[in-house]
Amino acid sequence: MQPFEYNANPGRVVFGSGSIKKLPDEVKRLNKSKPLLLSTPQQADQVKALEPILRDASIEPAGLFSEATMHTPTHVTDKALEYTKECGADCVISFGGGSTIGLGKAISIRTGLDHICIPTTYAGSEMTPILGETAEGKKTTRSDPKILPGTVIYDVDFTMTLPASMSATSGVNAIAHAVEALYARNTNPIMTLLALEGTKALAESLPVIVNSPQDADARAKAQYGAWLCAMCLGSVGMALHHKLCHTLGGSFNLPHAETHTIVLPHALAYNAPKIPDAMKKLADVLPGSDGDAIKGLNVLLTKLEVKRGLKDFGMKEDDVDKAVEIAVGNPYWNPREIEKEPLRETIRRCWAGDEAKADL
Numbered sequence: 091m092q093p094f095e096y097n098a099n100p101g102r103v104v105f106g107s108g109s110i111k112k113l114p115d116e117v118k119r120l121n122k123s124k125p126l127l128l129s130t131p132q133q134a135d136q137v138k139a140l141e142p143i144l145r146d147a148s149i150e151p152a153g154l155f156s157e158a159t160m161h162t163p164t165h166v167t168d169k170a171l172e173y174t175k176e177c178g179a180d181c182v183i184s185f186g187g188g189s190t191i192g193l194g195k196a197i198s199i200r201t202g203l204d205h206i207c208i209p210t211t212y213a214g215s216e217m218t219p220i221l222g223e224t225a226e227g228k229k230t231t232r233s234d235p236k237i238l239p240g241t242v243i244y245d246v247d248f249t250m251t252l253p254a255s256m257s258a259t260s261g262v263n264a265i266a267h268a269v270e271a272l273y274a275r276n277t278n279p280i281m282t283l284l285a286l287e288g289t290k291a292l293a294e295s296l297p298v299i300v301n302s303p304q305d306a307d308a309r310a311k312a313q314y315g316a317w318l319c320a321m322c323l324g325s326v327g328m329a330l331h332h333k334l335c336h337t338l339g340g341s342f343n344l345p346h347a348e349t350h351t352i353v354l355p356h357a358l359a360y361n362a363p364k365i366p367d368a369m370k371k372l373a374d375v376l377p378g379s380d381g382d383a384i385k386g387l388n389v390l391l392t393k394l395e396v397k398r399g400l401k402d403f404g405m406k407e408d409d410v411d412k413a414v415e416i417a418v419g420n421p422y423w424n425p426r427e428i429e430k431e432p433l434r435e436t437i438r439r440c441w442a443g444d445e446a447k448a449d450l
């Protein structure tokens with residue numbers, strides 16, 4: 091066994107169908123009484139379900155701010171901060187996916203207010219001390235233990251409304267965190283356990299959800315898997331896959347979860363020659379892999395009926411070379427050195443929507 095270092099992130103998790111009823115107890119546990127609720131405009135109606143639950147326990151929400159949006163723009167954060175002050179909130183509750191949780195983190199790190207998260211996608215931001223923000227079109231990311239939310243309520247009931255296609259891509263986004271944790275420079279045996287269990291839970295449940303979005307058992311299993319994968323993202327460093335998605339998403343305005351879904355098998359194929367142990371472990375938890383992790387991912391993506399090419403989301407063929415230049419010009423750790431030609435072919439395949447092959 092390789093020597094390792096292990097740090098556990100603090101944080102409290104309340105998991106299970108109906109666990110939203112424990113929200114008032116969680117607010118009181120923090121000695122708070124005036125929570126500010128956060129959501130996107132699309133979930134403004136859904137988040138209102140929290141108000142009667144709080145009021146029934148004599149907690150009057152300080153207010154509701156429903157303008158969370160992708161990439162956590164600082165002008166939205168500034169507006170939310172003003173409202174936070176105005177309404178006298180003493181804690182924030184973010185209800186939604188990574189966009190809303192990002193706003194909760196941005197408010198919490200600036201004000202010191204406690205942050206309770208209620209995730210409704212599988213993206214995993216709730217388990218990380220990472221915050222990406224956009225100012226004047228430029229995205230910057232920082233990591234600080236104080237950014238990590240203190241309480242997370244995973245109530246599967248709120249994931250039932252996540253459309254099948256978004257469930258698929260959001261779930262593969264979660265698997266990507268686990269895949270990169272398996273070969274992270276600072277990985278450790280605990281992360282490996284979480285990564286494999288999380289991948290297995292998602293790879294088994296997502297195809298069921300796509301066929302039958304109201305399957306409560308499959309939804310619960312997916313959320314459990316997403317939690318484990320999120321812990322991987324929050325604990326160890328990511329490599330080529332996440333960097334590529336960041337570059338592609340930021341430079342060509344590509345959607346977050348869909349980009350992760352397309353890139354994952356190709357990024358793994360690029361790294362495959364250098365990570366035989368991770369490839370074997372991953373293959374063992376991917377149904378239909380026949381011992382080949384790339385095949386296992388291809389099988390999964392076929393079952394999920396997701397779009398496979400970045401060109402489907404507006405990326406141009408000329409952008410392939412631009413993406414290579416950006417990725418090469420921005421060095422980072424990866425198990426395999428970044429080589430321009432194989433990387434170009436990796437990105438070209440992502441653009442074209444080819445099946446991934448470990449021949450790079």
Ligand code: NAD
Nearest residue numbers: 130132161187188189210211213215218220248249251252
């Ligand atoms: P999202 O939060 O942008 O949500 C996408 C849309 O789906 C929104 O309109 C949202 O309101 C809606 N939605 C969410 N849950 C729903 C539900 N259950 N039913 C119906 N609609 C629902 O998407 P995301 O993929 O969760 O998050 C992506 C963002 O999060 C990106 O900006 C990404 O960079 C960030 N992120 C950050 C981290 C981190 O650690 N900092 C981790 C993962 C993602």
